[in-house]
Amino acid sequence: MEEKSKGGPKRGLWKAEEDMVLKNYVETHGEGNWATVSKRSGLKRGGKSCRLRWKNYLRPNIKRGEMSKEEEDLIIRMHNLLGNRWSLIAGRLPGRTDNEVKNYWNTHLNKKTCTLLGKRKSIDHSTTQHIADHHNNSNTIDQNQDGPIISSPKTTMEFDQGSMDLDDEKKMKQVMQEEEIIDGYTDNAWMERAVQCFNYDYYDDYQLGTPFMMRMDLNSSSLAFDEQPFTPCLDSFLLFDSFGSGSDVGTQSFLP
DNA sequence: AATAGAGGCAACCGCATATCC
DNA sequence: CGGATATGCGGTTGCCTCTAT
Numbered sequence: 613m614e615e616k617s618k619g620g621p622k623r624g625l626w627k628a629e630e631d632m633v634l635k636n637y638v639e640t641h642g643e644g645n646w647a648t649v650s651k652r653s654g655l656k657r658g659g660k661s662c663r664l665r666w667k668n669y670l671r672p673n674i675k676r677g678e679m680s681k682e683e684e685d686l687i688i689r690m691h692n693l694l695g696n697r698w699s700l701i702a703g704r705l706p707g708r709t710d711n712e713v714k715n716y717w718n719t720h721l722n723k724k725t726c727t728l729l730g731k732r733k734s735i736d737h738s739t740t741q742h743i744a745d746h747h748n749n750s751n752t753i754d755q756n757q758d759g760p761i762i763s764s765p766k767t768t769m770e771f772d773q774g775s776m777d778l779d780d781e782k783k784m785k786q787v788m789q790e791e792e793i794i795d796g797y798t799d800n801a802w803m804e805r806a807v808q809c810f811n812y813d814y815y816d817d818y819q820l821g822t823p824f825m826m827r828m829d830l831n832s833s834s835l836a837f838d839e840q841p842f843t844p845c846l847d848s849f850l851l852f853d854s855f856g857s858g859s860d861v862g863t864q865s866f867l868p
Numbered sequence: 869a870a871t872a873g874a875g876g877c878a879a880c881c882g883c884a885t886a887t888c889c
Numbered sequence: 890c891g892g893a894t895a896t897g898c899g900g901t902t903g904c905c906t907c908t909a910t
Contacts (some may be wrong), residue, residue, distance in 0.1 A: 623880075624879080624904090625879075625904085625905095626878085626879090644895090645895085646895075646896075647894080647895065658880095659895080659896090660879095660880080660881090660896090661880080663895095663896075664878090664879070664880085665878095665879085667897095668878080668879090669878085696898095696899065696900085697898090697899090698898075698899065699897075699898060699899085710897095710898070710899080711877085711878075711879085711899095712877085714899075714900085715876075716877095718876090718877095719875070719876055719877075720876090
């Protein structure tokens with residue numbers, strides 16, 4: 613990176629002194645107002661550059677060094693679900709930045725997953741679309757003694773009563789009623805709609821070639837998930853229940 | 869030892885979105 | 890409400906380092 617600073621802001625790699633100035637400045641004045649940071653701190657950098665440097669390298673709790681196996685695994689799964697939504701993926705990895713995740717993907721994982729996938733490089737929604745087309749039904753929601761059941765053209769899903777409270781149930785009902793018809797049934801929209809009420813995340817698994825759900829522990833900085841595959845129903849379907857303690861708490865069953 | 873090529877990664881760019889006035 | 894400005898995000902670039910020849 614050359615430093616073509618003639619008149620404009622300085623560019624290129626950051627020096628230790630610049631880092632120190634920026635760090636001191638932000639610690640004193642707080643984040644934000646990046647456009648004025650250069651003037652007020654004496655740095656000859658643009659606001660964007662300052663923001664990026666702080667965000668990716670200087671702010672507290674940045675984790676450097678090699679990705680753990682768990683982190684790598686999560687990146688792969690999240691990428692399969694979200695695509696190149698690096699900031700979202702990084703949000704699940706404490707101390708990691710979107711830039712780092714992106715670079716790691718591009719340099720390490722992209723090749724790896726391509727190798728694993730062989731021909732199947734992207735999510736194949738054709739199967740679910742086919743099923744949706746075939747059934748062409750709307751979603752329904754019902755209640756039995758064990759808990760509510762959400763029925764879709766693809767699946768019937770039972771939620772154990774113990775796994776959610778009344779608020780969750782209300783919320784789910786409301787959402788599902790509002791979304792009586794999901795647009796075109798593409799991209800597993802129904803499933804995403806359902807799981808969002810329960811703090812589940814929904815993934816396509818690049819290795820199995822199947823979607824699955826994962827319970828995310830939002831309060832934990834760890835990568836807490838516990839994959840216990842249920843019997844797949846429909847060739848493209850597989851759900852994981854992943855309650856950290858007591859994986860038998862939630863039950864899902866599936867009907868074609 | 870010198871050089872070329874590949875890989876890794878920090879930083880930049882442009883666009884989208886959010887916020888302010 | 891609309892324009893201006895700030896911030897966030899993902900794609901891309903290009904420098905640096907490592908490795909093979």
